[in-house]
Amino acid sequence: MLLxxxxxxxxLRIDPxxxxxxxxxxxxxxxxxxxxAVPKVMKVLDERxxxxxxxxxxxxxxxxxxxxxxxxxxxxxxxxxxxYAQELEKAKxxxxxxxxxxxxxxxxxAKRIIDAAKAQIEADRQQAFVQLRGEIxxxxxxxxxxxxxxTLGDGAAQTRVVDRFLEELExxxxxxxxxxx
Amino acid sequence: MSADVRILAAEPGCHLFSGCGFEAPTIGMFFxxxxxxxxxxxxGIDLYLVLLLIALGxxxxxxxxxxxxxxxxxxxxxxxxxxxxxxIRDQITRPTMGAKGDGFIPLMTAIFTFILLMNFTGLIPGxxxxxxxxxxxxxxAGFIFILTLIIGMKKxxxxxxxxxxxxxxxxxxxxxxxVTPIExxxxxxxxxxxxxxxxxxxMFAGSLLLxxxxxxxxxxxxxxxxxxxxxxxxxxSGAALLGYIAFFVFEILIMAVQAFIFTLLASLxxxxxxxxxH
Numbered sequence: 001m002l003l004x005x006x007x008x009x010x011x012l013r014i015d016p017x018x019x020x021x022x023x024x025x026x027x028x029x030x031x032x033x034x035x036x037a038v039p040k041v042m043k044v045l046d047e048r049x050x051x052x053x054x055x056x057x058x059x060x061x062x063x064x065x066x067x068x069x070x071x072x073x074x075x076x077x078x079x080x081x082x083x084y085a086q087e088l089e090k091a092k093x094x095x096x097x098x099x100x101x102x103x104x105x106x107x108x109x110a111k112r113i114i115d116a117a118k119a120q121i122e123a124d125r126q127q128a129f130v131q132l133r134g135e136i137x138x139x140x141x142x143x144x145x146x147x148x149x150x151t152l153g154d155g156a157a158q159t160r161v162v163d164r165f166l167e168e169l170e171x172x173x174x175x176x177x178x179x180x181x
Numbered sequence: 182m183s184a185d186v187r188i189l190a191a192e193p194g195c196h197l198f199s200g201c202g203f204e205a206p207t208i209g210m211f212f213x214x215x216x217x218x219x220x221x222x223x224x225g226i227d228l229y230l231v232l233l234l235i236a237l238g239x240x241x242x243x244x245x246x247x248x249x250x251x252x253x254x255x256x257x258x259x260x261x262x263x264x265x266x267x268x269i270r271d272q273i274t275r276p277t278m279g280a281k282g283d284g285f286i287p288l289m290t291a292i293f294t295f296i297l298l299m300n301f302t303g304l305i306p307g308x309x310x311x312x313x314x315x316x317x318x319x320x321x322a323g324f325i326f327i328l329t330l331i332i333g334m335k336k337x338x339x340x341x342x343x344x345x346x347x348x349x350x351x352x353x354x355x356x357x358x359x360v361t362p363i364e365x366x367x368x369x370x371x372x373x374x375x376x377x378x379x380x381x382x383x384m385f386a387g388s389l390l391l392x393x394x395x396x397x398x399x400x401x402x403x404x405x406x407x408x409x410x411x412x413x414x415x416x417x418s419g420a421a422l423l424g425y426i427a428f429f430v431f432e433i434l435i436m437a438v439q440a441f442i443f444t445l446l447a448s449l450x451x452x453x454x455x456x457x458x459h
Contacts, residue, residue, distance in 0.1 A: 017223035
């Protein structure tokens with residue numbers, strides 16, 4: 001039965017008219033779908049791809065900008081730190097210089113004062129020495145005259161003379177001092 | 182004779198337990214009665230041209246629907262269309278041709294959807310896939326074959342293309358005695374013929390299988406028989422229906438896979454025309 005049918009129907013037959021209609025349909029599909037519809041869809045896909053790509057690009061740019069600003073900020077911070085340290089260093093140096101200068105000045109001043117004092121002392125000493133020398137001369141002369149005026153009989157008398165002289169000297173000294181006062 | 186069989190197949194008035202045998206669907210179902218005859222070179226205008234028009238209309242409708250009011254932020258409808266285009270790009274043209282094949286995406290998308298919907302006409306109960314008539318797959322395969330010839334000769338020169346096809350480079354000379362006849366046969370005969378036959382045969386067999394389950398189920402259903410037998414016939418018929426549903430789902434898969442394979446092979450053949458050496 002089937003064999004009989006197979007003989008009747010040639011399933012491998014290619015009908016040229018059907019194929020031609022098929023080709024026309026394919027042409028219509030080609031012009032409508034492949035030429036119009038799909039390119040439209042692909043265009044939108046590309047545009048979206050570009051838009052997304054653009055968005056990523058923009059985000060990347062913003063990120064780079066932020067990074068740059070951060071770097072600048074960091075640089076500035078570092079710079080100001082450095083400047084601060086420099087200023088500190090400078091201040092320290094200045095302080096040291098000021099101290100050294102002051103010390104030097106003080107030393108000079110002290111030396112000057114000491115020198116002045118020394119000169120004063122020397123002058124006083126000189127004056128005292130001169131005065132003392134004058135007085136010693138006078139006193140010696142007086143003492144000598146006394147000794148000579150007295151009888152040089154005994155030692156006791158001499159001792160007395162000297163003691164008296166010294167007493168007088170002392171009393172005259174105190175009166176002189178009282179006079180000064 | 183053939184007319185009788187067609188009538189028997191078309192009007193299965195015969196049922197189980199009513200004393201007559203089962204008339205299995207025959208390949209006659211792929212030869213519908215022509216409405217207009219007498220055109221030279223053809224058996225006539227028949228159901229297949231209506232099916233072709235249905236498929237064509239469906240393709241045009243589908244793509245006008247996919248491509249209208251497109252926006253950068255797609256809705257569901259636009260998303261499906263885009264998915265289809267990206268599917269063709271990522272599963273067909275990119276793997277076979279690489280980025281240089283992106284220009285073929287529209288053509289491949291058109292061919293894929295056209296074949297898919299030509300197959301899907303077979304899902305309408307009582308109708309057949311357009312591609313179950315060899316005329317249509319042969320036309321499609323012939324179009325691809327001619328396209329590969331044109332592209333190959335444009336890219337590699339007339340003789341250059343044929344030489345690259347029948348003398349694959351990089352072989353010792355004596356081997357060509359063996360290889361060249363095989364390549365000639367392969368490239369210019371077997372390839373286009375199998376390209377067409379693969380699609381045709383799967384659609385043909387799939388439709389026949391579905392028809393067997395449908396006819397069998399209808400034949401086994403006999404509610405006018407004795408109650409016990411009627412119940413049994415319902416069980417048989419139900420089993421056939423389940424088989425029909427299972428194979429129907431399976432057939433949807435096969436139709437999609439065959440459309441995919443046809444397009445993939447077309448892309449592969451075009452790539453061999455684009456590249457000199459492979």
